[in-house]
Amino acid sequence: QVQLVESGGGLVQAGGSLRLSCAASGRTFSTNVMGWFRQAPGKEREFVAAMSRSGDRIVYAESVKGRFTISRDNAKNSVYLQMNSLKPEDTAVYYCAADYRLPVISTMNYNYWGQGTQVTVSS
DSSP states (O other): OEEEEEEOOEEEETTOOEEEEEEEEESGGGOSEEEEEEEOTTSOOEEEEEEESSSSOEEEOTTTTTTEEEEEEGGGTEEEEEEOSOOGGGOEEEEEEEESOGGGTTSSOOSEEOOOEEEEEEO
16 A cells, blocks of 8 residues: 655645645555646546656646646655646645556556645635
């Protein structure tokens, strides 16, 4: 099992920035891929960004390209999401996810999920 704990969410004005963190524990060898997803009220969960352990594969949703940056610190078993130029439509619960299987990188089929952290962007 892998446990994922997110932090860093909060309330920010449009145009502002936030940095989300996710720390993995347990069977961390299963975290070949780590990613971020989000779910806005009344909407389905959607992919935001993901990154392989080596960093040779990084994928972003079109809606966040150029504004969000994903990074990893493998020594700390952690993944981060730097969110800049935030918009009200970025408001959502953000979830960290991890999986051993590299092919799931931009899908919803991750085995391990965190509990989520709320991000609210005011206009």
